Amino acid sequence: MESSYGRGSPRYRRCLALLVAVVTIGLIGGPARAGDVDNETCAACHEEIVAAFAKTAHGIYYQARPALRDYGCEACHGSGTRHIEEGTVESIINPANSRQFDDPILCLDCHRDAQFQDWEFSSHHTEDMNCTDCHDAHAEYGGALKQPVPDLCYSCHAEVLAATRMPSHHPIAEGKVSCNDCHNPHGAEAMLTRDIDNRELCLSCHPQYEGPFVYEHAPVNEDCMICHQPHGSVADNLLIYQEPTLCLNCHDMHFHATVVGFEGVSQDRLGRDYESEEDSWKRGMLTKCSQCHSAVHGTDNPSQATSSGGNGLTR
Amino acid sequence: MxxxxxxxxxxxxxxxxxxxxxxxxxxxxxxxxxxxxxxxxxxxxxxxxxxxxxxxxxxxxxxxxxxxxxxxxxxxxxxxxxxxxxxxxxxxxxxxxxxxxxxxxxxxxxxxxEGQDLLTNIEAREEINGNPGGKMMGHEVLDPGADYNTHRREVLTRIKHAITRSGDIRFLAQHRSLWREGTTQMTSTSHCITCHVESETCTRDEQSHQIEGGFEADVSEMMTVGAEVGYRRYESKSNAINREYDIAGFPPAANPGRDVEFPSRLLFSDTVLPVFVLPETEKLSGKVNVRGRFSQATSLSASLGYNTTENINQDLTASSWFGHANLATRLSRKTRLIARFTGRRVENDDPFIDIRTFREGRPGPQPSFDFTRYSTLDRRDGRGEVEVIHRLSREATIDVTGGVRVLDWSSFPDTLEGGTATTVFGEGKLRYRPSRRFTGSIRYRAAATDEPFTTSRGILEPRLKETLVRNFEDGETVHRFLYYYEREQFRTVGATTEPTLAQEVELSASIRPSPRLNLTLSLLAEFDVNNDIDTFDVERTSLRPHLNVNFLPTERVAFSGGWTLNQMTSQGPIAVALFDG
Structure with missing residues (x-):
């Protein structure tokens, strides 16, 4: 039910697809390879495709440009003269067959927006993927992606699909966050949307952790991924392991955990009761470090212990 | 509204x-x-x-x-x-x-x-000879049954307008606002008399507003340049919790008559102080970029940027320069080369922290804990890699990548071992695609790091026995009481569980028997080892098989199924203490 209104919904994908198609084609003045064979000639054999083309993202844009409206097929498929003569599949350009060793990708001739210009350096491209692996240029407006995101992404990245079903996860399955919020599938800068590294990207939505703080936690400055698994995790708060295992990867065990506990109930100076068992110290010190070190992302407030210089990240 | x-x-x-x-x-x-x-x-x-x-x-x-x-x-x-x-x-x-x-x-x-942590695990008292000892820890939940939740809203507006009729120059603008309101659980800890954790409800009222502006211009048929500047302001109007810290004093049973010493071990006692105070921050950023082609065979993408973030409450600033350059070219009809370079330099203000004198007025050592807080943000980070992709045949390609990353913390004086981590990495991949119905690949990656990431102070202690027989100041063998701060100074700087050698092997296959059916199988194995210090050998092994099936019987109906297993084994001294307990 949630995904019916999510950013991963078909409607949202339609918007994205047309953004890609209309804006970028228009900005650079449109393709200029038309002119040998008009669309009516193509329709003689490919009637359904030509008839449906007007309502594709490309078709909507072409309507405003007479040359493209009449000769739009050749904008992507090149001159149709030889194809008419020979009638073979090999005699016409098929953008779906354009791969990384071919001449510059056909679609990029028109789609020259900044978001596409790193395509040739991207992991998707070096994996020999093609625009048509994800896009269908002949689909009606809104359907230029072969599947809605995130399903399209999951068709290759199944491990991410599994992660988003973990108990703690970014609300991708709920339709409130999309793959494209963090990733640029056409990009090269670590495949992220716009930021130079993971930390900058995370802070764009979680600015409260940016600081700079007087008292820092080093991995927060380093890379959020040291502690967090952004797609999903068994542990709370997208942590890669539950506490205290995660903390013990870098820190040694709190030495109070070795204290032997008193069996029974006793009072402190203020008359407060303390119910204790032999293993109570282990239980208290080896369950969840952030119960006491609650300002784990950094703080300006010193903690109480003098000997640690106020560095305890407890307030 | x-x-x-x-x-x-x-x-x-x-x-x-x-x-x-x-x-x-x-x-x-x-x-x-x-x-x-x-x-x-x-x-x-x-x-x-x-x-x-x-x-x-x-x-x-x-x-x-x-x-x-x-x-x-x-x-x-x-x-x-x-x-x-x-x-x-x-x-x-x-x-x-x-x-x-x-x-x-x-x-x-x-x-x-959020759920509520009831803190019930935090309740203990030390035993000394069968009697209650001095060390105590307890908890108090001041708002039992509280229902914590936050409401997050976001408005994002993006505008692109062609300034010229030809569309060669485009104006870009963006505005983004985030609001987060609600309640959350906040715990604070007082070390007075007992170690006492209190939980209270804290209201959240945070806002972040960001504006960006810039332009893109096609300077030629093959080259586009652009520039953008941005400003972001974050502020929290959340109510800070005021926590009452008790009078600092030794627990009575353990240290009778020594109350006078204990207050100097704590920065504050018998006072009310705010906790959960988030600073107001401002961020300014700017970036220029160029993208395009030198020729039909060679593409370039490069950017250079700067940003500065200020903690207004504390007058602290962190600034960074960053840049990247990518170059792709075809060496021949069968060979492509891609070179990628990134670099970053971050500098942070270093405030002086004035700490009260430890054991003030008492006989014996009275060390000063004043210090300058150097930031782990400070660094120079450079990375370069070259990838060569060669088509062996129409069906097969081989992809070889080699590179180096140098991460230098030399501006961070607390790092005692030079502060430079150098990682050399290489990757090879063979991919086979005989038809559109089948794609298979095998990949191997190795990365060796000579000085993995570590914090400044050192984080792992040597065995306590070794600690007790050394004098940290002059190397003489002594047996005496150790203060907390002495334990910290004994800690081994440079020890980390980050791998010195990380290896990955991945097998992957994608089968598409028909346009409507797709099957993906893969197996990823990771082997991480850190043998930097003999006593801290760490090994991690991870095995991740996964299977995914997509079936689209009609254009309107799709079935997807996936299964992934992530099996991870860690071997290191830290887990022993945990599970032994």
Whole structure:
């Protein structure tokens, strides 16, 4: 039910697809390879495709440009003269067959927006993927992606699909966050949307952790991924392991955990009761470090212990 | 109120655009209204499962509205919105006017719920010879049964406008606002008399506003340059909790008569202080970039940027320069080369921290803990890699990558071992694609790091026995009482569980017997080793097989199934203490 209104919904994908198609084609003045064979000639054999083309993202844009409206097929498929003569599949350009060793990708001739210009350096491209692996240029407006995101992404990245079903996860399955919020599938800068590294990207939505703080936690400055698994995790708060295992990867065990506990109930100076068992110290010190070190992302407030210089990240 | 403003703006945009269509012939002009409902029951309810829902036992109607208008003169209006419940609302509006104007407005509202930690594990007292000892820890939950949740809203507006008729120069603008309101659990710890953890409800009221502006210009048929500047302000109006810290004193049973010493071991006692104070920050950023081609065979993408972030409350600033350059070229008809370089330099203010004298007025050592807080943000980080892809045949390619990353913390004086981590990495991949129905690949990657990431102070202690027989100042063998700070100084700087050698092997296959059926299989194995220090050998092994099936019997129906197993084994001294307990 949630995904019916999510950013991963078909409607949202339609918007994205047309953004890609209309804006970028228009900005650079449109393709200029038309002119040998008009669309009516193509329709003689490919009637359904030509008839449906007007309502594709490309078709909507072409309507405003007479040359493209009449000769739009050749904008992507090149001159149709030889194809008419020979009638073979090999005699016409098929953008779906354009791969990384071919001449510059056909679609990029028109789609020259900044978001596409790193395509040739991207992991998707070096994996020999093609625009048509994800896009269908002949689909009606809104359907230029072969599947809605995130399903399209999951068709290759199944491990991410599994992660988003973990108990703690970014609300991708709920339709409130999309793959494209963090990733640029056409990009090269670590495949992220716009930021130079993971930390900058995370802070764009979680600015409260940016600081700079007087008292820092080093991995927060380093890379959020040291502690967090952004797609999903068994542990709370997208942590890669539950506490205290995660903390013990870098820190040694709190030495109070070795204290032997008193069996029974006793009072402190203020008359407060303390119910204790032999293993109570282990239980208290080896369950969840952030119960006491609650300002784990950094703080300006010193903690109480003098000997640690106020560095305890407890307030 | 803001949501109504957004709705009014969206409707106004829609009406204005509709009126401006003039005599254009619509290709699409359609409304879609959807309605439904849901009911949430709380049987077997755990808040964690419902962390993105209201968590209320209630029925609620759902509504959706979509409008699409496209004309033969290049006008496009696409609006859709969905109401799930009063906190889960999404909306998107898109406007295009030919090639000259593009506007996108997104609205996103969601809720996030937290469970309550009852802190029941924090209650213990030390035993000394069968009697209650001095060390105690306890907890107090001041708001039992509290229901914590935050409401997050976001408005994002992006505008692109072609300044010139040809569209060669485009103006870009973006605005983004985030609001987060609600309540959360906040714990604070007092070390006075006992170690005492208190939990209270803290209200959240945070805002972040960001604006960006810039331009893109096609300087030639093959080259585009651009620049952008941005400003972001974050502020928290959350109510700080005022925590009362007891009078500092030794627990009576353990140290009778020594109350006078204990206060100097703590920075504050018998006072009320705020906790959970988030600083107000401002961020300025700027970036220039160039993208394009030198020739049909060679592409370039490069950027250079600067940003500075200020903690206004503390007058602290962190600044960074960063840049990247990518170059792709075809060496031959069968060989491509891609070179990627990134670099970054971060500098942070270093405040002086004035700490009270330890054991002030007492005989024996009275060390000063004053220090300058150097930041682990300070660094120079450079990375370069070269990837060569060669087509062995029409079906097979081989991909070889080699590179180096140098991470230098030399401006961070607390790092005692030079502060430079150098990682050399290499990767080889063979991919086979005999037809569109099958793709297979095998990949191997290795990365060796000579000084993995570590914090400044050192984090792992040598064995306590070794600690006790050394004098940390002059190397003499002594046996005496150790203060906490002495334990810290004994810690081994440079020890970390980050791998010195990380290796990956991946096998992958994708089978598509028909256009409507796709099967993906893969196996990823990771082997991490850190043998930097003999006593801290760490090994991690991870095995991740996965299987995914997609079946599309018709264009409107899709079935997807996936299975992934992540098996991880860690071997290191740290886990022993945990599980032995």
């Amino acid at each position: 803001r949501r109504y403003v957004c709705a009014v703006v969206a409707v106004g945009l829609l009406l204005g655009i509709t009126a401006s269509t003039g005599q254009a012939e619509p290709l699409f002009n359609q409304w879609t209204l959807s309605a439904g409902g849901h009911y949430t029951g709380l049987n077997d309810y755990t808040r964690k499962v419902g962390e993105y829902n209201l968590g209320l036992e209630e029925g609620m109607g759902e509504f959706g509205l979509a409008y699409l208008l496209a004309t033969d003169r290049g006008l496009l209006v696409d609006i859709d919105g969905n109401f799930y419940d009063r906190r889960n609302i999404l909306g998107h509006a898109k406007y295009r006017r030919g090639t000259t104007m593009a506007i996108d407005v997104d609205f996103r509202s969601m809720t996030f719920r």
